[in-house]
Amino acid sequence: MYKKVLATVAVAALSTLGLSAPTADASHSWNNYHWARTSNPFNLKLGDNVDSRWDSYLGTTSADWSASTVLDTTIVAGSTTGRKCAATLGRVEVCNAAYGQRGWLGIASINISGSHITQGTVKLNDTYFDTAKYNTPAWRNVVSCQEVGHTLGLDHQDEDFNNADLGTCMDYSNNPEPNQHPNTHDYQMLESIYSHTDSTSTVGAAAPTSSTTRVGNTPKAWGHRVDGSR
Incomplete structure (x- = not known):
């Protein structure tokens, strides 16, 4: 089945929402x-739809x-x-705009056919990044890094x-400074995820590899959304 799932870097604290926080995984x-591919390393295109600030x-x-x-x-x-x-x-589009006070700094969206990613988007929310609190190199690095990481198949550590x-952008933390880039465990996880090869490729694909059904961008369709304080 072909559907859309999302992951976020969000703004409201877990404790405020009354949610229990998972332990490190x-x-x-x-x-x-x-991403389906027939060999490694594969090359994934990131479409640049961001302005000069990003x-x-x-x-x-x-x-x-x-x-x-x-x-x-x-x-x-x-x-x-x-x-x-x-x-x-076949690729990931990376975008920025003032998407409004939606509770997330960045959101990653992927479409899947079975377990194969077929396309993805990353949205960076200038509604928050235009404020003094989040308009810093550290915040911009950690959110950009984490959301693109999701489109590769990574969850949060x-x-x-x-x-x-x-010390990884795939960590939830109130302090972005030490968490601006991937760490060794992220690279090891990618090696594990992509340790096999597939008979077909969704990287750079011009059309779906099979008949698909799309589930739209609604809360019911979200496969993953995390609310937490950055």
Whole structure:
């Protein structure tokens, strides 16, 4: 089945929402979602739909994830607008706009066919990044890094805001400074996720590889959403 699932970096505290915080997870694959490909390393295109305030951070994010042994990312011209942020088959579109006070700094969306990712989007919410609290290099790095990480098939390493910082952008923390980039465990997790190869590829695909059904962008369709304080 072809459906849409989302992951967020959110703003409201877990304790405020009355939710229990999960403990750190040694395996942080996101439900085994992965890009189908016939060999490693594969090259995933990141469509640049961000403005000049975000260009350098997208560059850092691309370089960080390209340090993996199983994949590379390449920044290419975007095919949508920041506000619309429409997905393109076979790649990830990265966008920024003032999306409103929705409780998230960034949100990653992927479409899947079975466990295979077919396309993805990343939205970076300028409603918050235009404020003094979040308009810092550290906040921009950690959110850009984490949301692109989700589109590769990674979940969070830890969702407890009170735990010690793990030194990875895939950590939930109130302190972005030590968590701006992936860490060794993120790269190891990618090696595990992509340790097999597939008979087909969804990377750069121009059309779905099979008959698909799409579940839309509604709360009922969300496979993963985390609310927590950054």
